[in-house]
Amino acid sequence: MTDSDVSTLASADEALFRPVRTGNAFEETVERLLQAIRLGVAGPGERLPAERDLATRLNISRVTLREAIRALQEAGYVESRRGRYGGTFVNETLPAAKPAGRQVAPNELDDVLTMRRVLEVGAAEAAASRPLTDSDRTYLRDQLTEARTEDLSEYRRKDSRLHLAIAEVAASPTLTSAVADVRVRLNQLLDAIPLLPTNIDHSHTQHAAIVEYILTGDAVGARDAMAEHLEGTASLLRGFLS
Incomplete structure (x- = not known):
């Protein structure tokens, strides 16, 4: 990956993980996470930012974040892993948007x-x-x-x-x-x-x-x-x- 690619991903990361609006916090969080996955900001097999960091950046409660992650897990986009190197990871194979x-x-x-x-x-x-x-x-x-x-x-x-x-x-x-x-x-x-x-x-x-x-x-x-x-x-x- 070139320095330009890294810069582009960093900019996209900042744009996607900006604070959400409070009226539809759950729905917009799902949208932001899906956009990050589809745009490759978090690619197949990669881990999403830590829960505490992500909740702070999106300006949402950790409860709302967990609900959004659970919805994406049930839809086949992410999986949760436990342990020292655990977290929420993007699935290697994503559902088709059809x-x-x-x-x-x-x-x-x-x-x-x-x-x-x-x-x-x-x-x-x-x-x-x-x-x-x-x-x-x-x-x-x-x-x-x-x-x-x-x-x-x-x-x-x-x-x-x-x-x-x-x-x-x-x-x-x-x-x-x-x-x-x-x-x-x-x-x-x-x-x-x-x-x-x-x-x-x-x-x-x-x-x-x-x-x-x-x-x-x-x-x-x-x-x-x-x-x-x-x-x-x-x-x-x-x-x-x-």
Whole structure:
């Protein structure tokens, strides 16, 4: 490796292991670690920085870091070794990043995420900006309850149903149709990444906050909470599929 290569890796190391944002700390940590692995900052067979050092550099708790490492271990990206020379090591063979049996086309992921952000952030804001009927309120609460399913095989479907319900109570059939279209594309990508229990628990909390903002008519709160929620999903998709 040349001095130039070492300098480049050092710069990449600093860029990837910078402090994460607190709103989606788990999801962004998973994304950062995956980026480091895919970019070769931590190559096959190499050890990740020590847990204490990595947690400090990312400005996260060691609990959050361990959850992210455990998720990547279960997904086949890293392994933990004990002993004097132990630590977290990148696996020699990494899982292929292929959603639904095909490679992600250039710009496809960014296109889906941009459309989703524009549509669903707007839908949450619009839903919170209009007077809701008792039926609307009951419908939202019911979908929120359904989305908290413990059956992982049903999670994607019920998560999608809640997001569509938010668009529906915004009372714009055109918006609901557009959200449904982008959700179909999104789910094709989501089906290619693992379901991470920590992310699902975090999503449940964010869903509850979004619905509460809508029910109380707080359009700014609904908009900001939805934007933060979508960014967590975007972090995972970029990490696993980019």
